[in-house]
Amino acid sequence: MTVGEIKIESLKLMEINGTDISTETLEDLYSNENYKEYLSRMPGAITRALHRFKTVGVIPEKSYSETMEENKSIARFDLSEKVSDFSKLNRVVVEGRNTYCANYPYTFEGKNVVLFNLRIGNTVTFIYEPKVQLVLTTTDDAMEIPIPDDLSSIIPYFVKADVFEQDEPELATQARNIFELMLAEYKKQEDNVPISIDSVYKQGW
Helix, strand or coil: CEHHHHHHHHHHHHCCCCCCCCHHHHHHHCCCCCCHHHHHHHHHHHHHHHHHHHHHCCCCCEEEEEECCCCEEEEEECHHHHCCCEEEEEEEEEECCCEEECCCCCEEECCEEEEEEECCCCEEEEEEEECCCCCCCCCCCCCECCCCHHHHCCHHHHHHHHHCCCCCHHHHHHHHHHHHHHHHHHHHHHHCCCCCCCCEEECCC
């Protein structure tokens, strides 16, 4: 979903002055007295929803790979420089011609991730959590939120709860409860996905 679509769905949930609105009319709503104050609060609310997803652990992992051009007994990788949206390393995968390790051992040295005994031709893949996408007042409404649609589709409930917190606390509580229930169900489904084989296969490098 785009930022604009989330805003429109949030307004529809809030049932402000009807629901005959769409992304095509969003630009006009920014100057409409019925909508503009609520819309001004939404970027922060969307960002907070994304932080909630990150806390729960449902934002999809991403990966970054490098192929070794030489043998290295000690190899250092500064992922914060190599990957612009890097937040946290979850695991390292190392694949060679006849070997595969889905949880290659590593350690940290300051900002560097340190791996040992890598061979020329090894493909090193870092599985990481990305940074939360910040949504600002200047963010284009056409920007896609980089998460699955079935997850972004529950953000409007969080936005409604966040925006209504002072003006309509009872409605805000109801919306937040719905959000948390749907998030828990999504997390449950994610946790039930079969995990890939996590063994090391070796037939020589």
